[in-house]
Amino acid sequence: MKLLFELSKEHTTLPKDEVISCLNAEEIIYTIIDVDENVLVIESDVNRYMIKKMAKRLSFTFYIDEFLFSCSNSPNEIKKCAENMCIGRKGSIAINYKNRSTNINSQQIVETLAETYTKKRTVDLKNPDIEVRVVITDTNVYVGLKIAEVDRTQFEKRKVQYRPFFSPISLHPKLARALVNLSAIKEGETILDPFCGTGGILIEAGLIGARVIGSDIEEKMIEGCKKTLEFYQIKSYKLFCSDIGDINNIITSVDAVVTDLPYGKSTTTKGENIQRLYSRAFKNIFKVLEKDGLAVVGLSNKEMISAGERYFSLVNTYGFKIHRSMTRYFAVYKK
Numbered sequence: 001m002k003l004l005f006e007l008s009k010e011h012t013t014l015p016k017d018e019v020i021s022c023l024n025a026e027e028i029i030y031t032i033i034d035v036d037e038n039v040l041v042i043e044s045d046v047n048r049y050m051i052k053k054m055a056k057r058l059s060f061t062f063y064i065d066e067f068l069f070s071c072s073n074s075p076n077e078i079k080k081c082a083e084n085m086c087i088g089r090k091g092s093i094a095i096n097y098k099n100r101s102t103n104i105n106s107q108q109i110v111e112t113l114a115e116t117y118t119k120k121r122t123v124d125l126k127n128p129d130i131e132v133r134v135v136i137t138d139t140n141v142y143v144g145l146k147i148a149e150v151d152r153t154q155f156e157k158r159k160v161q162y163r164p165f166f167s168p169i170s171l172h173p174k175l176a177r178a179l180v181n182l183s184a185i186k187e188g189e190t191i192l193d194p195f196c197g198t199g200g201i202l203i204e205a206g207l208i209g210a211r212v213i214g215s216d217i218e219e220k221m222i223e224g225c226k227k228t229l230e231f232y233q234i235k236s237y238k239l240f241c242s243d244i245g246d247i248n249n250i251i252t253s254v255d256a257v258v259t260d261l262p263y264g265k266s267t268t269t270k271g272e273n274i275q276r277l278y279s280r281a282f283k284n285i286f287k288v289l290e291k292d293g294l295a296v297v298g299l300s301n302k303e304m305i306s307a308g309e310r311y312f313s314l315v316n317t318y319g320f321k322i323h324r325s326m327t328r329y330f331a332v333y334k335k
């Protein structure tokens with residue numbers, strides 16, 4: 001079957017890389033058919049259970065659809081493709097779209113699809129048996145049948161202000177989830193955040209079934225983080241208070257590391273120079289990470305990316321706008 005992932009476009013490459021990392025984590029074999037900022041189309045033998053599981057993991061995807069076709073925006077071509085690609089299943093239908101183009105009118109496109117797909121069917125916009133999904137870009141139209149929707153409201157509900165322990169240092173949960181996914185962690189494997197703070201990354205890792213380990217130099221962070229993990233009923237966790245330099249006294253090996261290093265502004269470094277702290281962090285993360293394991297690390301600025309390359313090979317980097325005036329850099333390293 002061909003699958004269409006409708007990407008959130010909140011970043012040029014991170015959403016598609018998140019999907020690819022999840023496919024790898026779930027050991028799904030696939031071939032990429034088409035990819036841009038808006039969509040990822042793959043061919044895979046994956047079953048519906050695994051597709052729903054993927055939708056539960058992902059954060060920067062809106063929908064996963066069974067891919068029907070893609071073509072130019074020309075109504076004639078859309079009509080031809082729709083007629084060639086009929087929908088076998090019986091039942092009521094709805095056509096929903098996302099218009100990602102700068103100037104293409106969606107009405108004519110949807111009407112053209114409706115001419116073919118709503119023939120001899122009941123249209124039910126509220127609770128259809130079949131939902132046709134359309135993504136309109138400047139150059140193309142992608143058409144599929146919805147299989148699963150990513151529940152993006154869950155990430156809003158887990159923002160730090162709604163948790164039992166608050167500190168402004170925590171990343172948005174949807175970004176924390178995407179970082180966890182980039183580590184390609186599998187259910188039951190162990191993930192470490194050695195600068196865990198309030199536990200934003202650990203919550204997202206725990207909710208997808210990873211065993212989580214967190215440490216932080218501040219005892220109050222560890223206490224707050226414990227309350228938060230309990231609140232989200234994450235059972236498989238270990239937390240301890242430690243400077244990054246001492247973590248290998250307590251942990252021997254982990255499958256992945258996902259962490260957000262102090263920026264040296266609002267978050268404390270206990271007076272330590274940021275270069276020195278980052279260098280110590282990479283050295284000690286290297287000691288506890290399994291061979292071939294991935295470390296996904298948030299950095300205060302672009303120049304810090306090379307600090308990790310002393311120990312790891314760099315896989316990918318992402319600049320991500322956290323606020324209007326603040327871009328953070330996230331790097332994926334491999335041991």
Ligand SMILES: C[S@@+](CC[C@H](N)C(=O)[O-])C[C@H]1O[C@@H](n2cnc3c(N)ncnc32)[C@H](O)[C@@H]1O
Nearest residue numbers: 170195196197198199200216217243244262268
């Ligand atoms: C950017 S915050 C992490 C935020 C976290 N991701 C969250 O969701 O709250 C960085 C954390 O690093 C901790 N930290 C600072 N210096 C440290 C050190 N030398 N060893 C371990 N943790 C340290 C701080 O106490 C802070 O909680």
